[in-house]
Amino acid sequence: MTNSNQDAVSRGFFQTLTSFGRAFWCSNVIELLERWAYYGVRGGIAVYMVAAATVGGLEFSHLQKANIFFWWAAFQSLLPTVIGGHADHYGHKRTVAFAISISVIGYISMALVNGYWPFFIACMLVATGTAVFKPGIQGILANSTTKENATLGWSFFYMIVNIGGFTGPLIAGYLRLMSWKYVFITSACIHSLNFITLFFFDEPDRGHVAFEHNDRSLAEKISRVFREFWQVLFSSLKNLFDPPLMMFLAVFSGFWLMFMQLFDLLPNFITDWVDTSRAVAFFGNLFGNQGWIEYAQAGKQIPAEWLINLDAFAIIFLMLPIGWVFGRMRPVAAMILGIFIASAGLVVAGYTMNVWLCCLGIFVFAIGEMIASPRKSEYLSMLAPPGKKGLYMGYVNFPQGIGWMLGSSLAGPIYQYYGDKTTLARQYLVENLNMAKETVAQLPLDQVLPTLSKALNHQSVQETTRFLFSTYHPERIWFVFAAVGILSMLGMLAYDMMFEKKRQQQADANSAAPAA
Template structure:
């Protein structure tokens, strides 16, 4: 989940001990880290449950949008959040990091509040776009504060701490959101709006870091934007770079389904009651045990959070294990492992196997995702290093954008349990369209179960056996394999080119 924010860190400083380096960091550095933790906590808390909220029944407090509508929201979100940082970084350098962060916080708060209060597609879409914009503006500002914190030869440790905060925030957020949504869906958005507002207070605790002086006459914002846009678009068509970005986007198409589609699949099809009962017995928790035996389920967002938890505890040893492997080789192997994980997690109704798949996916993510910046740094011309680093989000934009639309249409047609249950009512029970449409979404399964004299769980198993919704994950797995094979062929070609074979 969060390793796609990893950065290229220089060699660790050898002149000083680790603890001495940590103690030497100033107030701006620690303030930026706390702000990052809070922002990631809020962001991932919302993102972890958002796929469920968007399609949940109105009677349950949800929006009851279709998966196609959900996919269109995420596709636009991908473009805004992934591509806007290509341009916002320059503005943070010119106009101030604290001001940039403050502006982003304000945008994010408005976004969260709109998401809490707007139940029409247009209003909710606007809230999501504001959150995506605020996130894109926040990143360059807070990273600029750290980059200008006089790190010297402590940069490796400094960035390691920063990305640890990313992972910790990304791990805590979904757990907190899972409890908040038990009270109401609106609590998730209001609480995270209040949480991110705390960063206003932290901004008052340190001075604006010194920024590199701008030489010459400052162009107008419009002229500056056009110049940055032209430079970014022109250079992205460099053949080696373009080929890598396009091929790697297949991985990100598959990657984002873990967070945008798998929660819905778990909610519809996966039975975690046995796993919950086992955990209750193992941990000596009688309440958890009884809940599992009674058919209680583990919330999907908590299962998905296995990914973030694995990253928090295993990122350092995984990074050390693959540190000597060439970035492109680590990326290729990581895609293979992630593909195995995503297919396993979506091919079963058994909660334990699904959780195992998520864990395997996380291992592959830790192998592939952090290496993209290292690889881009290896192929970048020395005078275009910063520009190439900005391209790191392009594969995510392409993959997330296309995958959201594809996944939304596929799930709505082939895997949405309510849709399949209604089709059964029409085809097998010969109910009229009017009668089916009159059934509230949260009562469709109970109605069908009553008609068949079965339990809702038995009906779920019947629909799963009839329609095989797990097959949609084979499509995403095939895309992951295609991305891997493409990168293998790409690497075979580029290693013969004059560019140094550090890639």
Template structure:
């Protein structure tokens, strides 16, 4: 196949849509990768000092709703037109990014995050449908490959840009995302509405049909069981954003990496380091997107001819091992290796989910079933919020542990201090340096034990998937 010849077959709207996707993902991940530490971080560093449980509810439910709404917003787009819905989505996106940092209460931030999620939910089905409608059977494979490349390029560069301004003000993180997504207003001028079948039903009828179709899917217990199993994968996967940045910020000693950059590439230590000689947690986590950009083509080539089930099981298992190991140690080099392992599993398993759904769906309901593959992503976000919230708070939260240690020793430290001030005061009262207190809490409270939870979820998903195919479907797929 002549790649250059295939590229020439894509219409202009295809390239416009991909560029729009790039900027949207750039804006989204520019704030989302930093969001967990923004919600739970110390107030003197710009954080809101929410509890981990509050963070879990906000990110889990809010992001879950984001992935549930597209089945409704997709009908709205079919009814009123893609270009109009994209315009509304960008208005909501831009205003939400500007307004979100103005709120500092849990209720206020939650409402604004739901408003932001509405913008994303309006955007998602339209841009995916645009790519589908501007590709053919011949160009679809390469076309969606380009699309997912744009997703990961945006996911990588978004945090790399916003992290440059985090120390000046967290507000700038949101304003930069607002500016990036607002660039899409310009691109919208060049966006041509792709051919679509007009929806003559009323909006009420269209939405009622959506829920009627959900009912048709829900009564297929075999399919619902598969979606629940895959939700286990997404629960594990979302810890990359919900838990890992917080865990690294609280526990992992990244000074060896800071010292290396300080000596060899000072740009990184100066722009992505902290005053205490550590690297930003989000800088470390962001290597997942970089690994995908570099290795996705290689991994996809290797697993291309594997059966979807085998690939998914392998990918889920490798993901489970990688993600659990990221929460295993304080050694940042070990964390890097674990993120790489996780990325390999993600690249192998995640793309095959949609393919497998297409195989197990009834012949006359393939489009319907493919349209509701959002369910495990929705559930995975909600479950991930529970794990990264109350479970992490009980098993691994350094803020909780230091207060327990202070109470155990009978020390009196003002509750009005910021998290960082409280921790430093506790360390001083115990005649330790902050890093020494971190190491003491690590050894005394064993926060890494949460890796057992993540590994168990992943293994259960793999085992359940194996038995599902063997005993429920009764044939290999």
């Protein structure tokens, strides 16, 4: 157990909770609203991009969707690596305000466009706004916590993230039944409320001289801004190549490759393969709601993001106790355990068409996520030198970016050719029923399954779905992503033996040494 964790345990849960100041609580409100807006869009956008135009979708291929997510990852997760240093220099509140403006423009743009490239640009605006936002808000949080309350502070922050992450998709699931435009406009309005919250607190001390205002000419000020930009950029990249830091970020990228499939791929898998009508029927019978029962009997499904929302729901209610219990573990050890549990959960979630097993897998995944993910922020905050909290909080997003980019490149073709129900139905029509390839290719997206169902004399599209599942076994794709998670866990074990134990021994020796 680390010294900070020992202090937190000895102080008691509620005493630690009341030790936080106004900046901490306001930063959590800002994070709540930002995540509400973000996940309101992200929760269902994977389905929106590939859905048929007849149901309001964009009809992109999974390869096009993967390309958008690839660049989304690059903008959102790699930019904070260099932006973090600028957040330290210019101020975290200024950074957050600028980020809100960019994201709001992006959400509004999403509501107004439907072509591939215009939608791509709108997504990049949201990604850039989120990239600028992260080191700013995390820098405020890092500077408003101490070594005595950091573990609980980051656990609380992660719980708040998931309250927003739960609320957004829950409301968006209803809004998109009316129109997807309402989803995007609502997210823009919710995020705009953060401009007000910024006025309610002063920025915590950043450990360096604040940004100066003087009477220099405009040209001198512009020159200084560019000069300082490149200086901070060089410093950010230089710190990134520290061997222990580089290995930690590289190894944790594997976890993020696996993690992001919960949001980028599992919604598509649920929409294609999981029979969610069974859950609707169960709750209809449980509560005596005849409308739900009839909804299920008609074979209608619930939005996939509502099932994914079980992850956020579990974190809302379990994050603080799990953070408290596993706060007794070293951060690296907790991350190793969490990665293993999350890998197992992902396989369970995608292994069958059974909605209850899918929910169980998502819940198990959430347990692993709660153990592993918050500790990486705490760990990098511990490593950060004074005055570089924002820089190191920017590094938090580096492994997510690498893992997300690689995962998108991998998931796009894997699902397009081995998991997409429409693709597999077209394949069966051509290869097994000898239908002309050109004829099959011209079938509208929403007519492929009914055509195959009729050709096979099936009673329903649901029967055809079960037939395709047993024929092509799309569940096997999840073993690929779980294997990456296990490799990440093994890499973290190696990092622990090579660097972390030595660092901890040095830290303990320094704390035990008498003051000069």
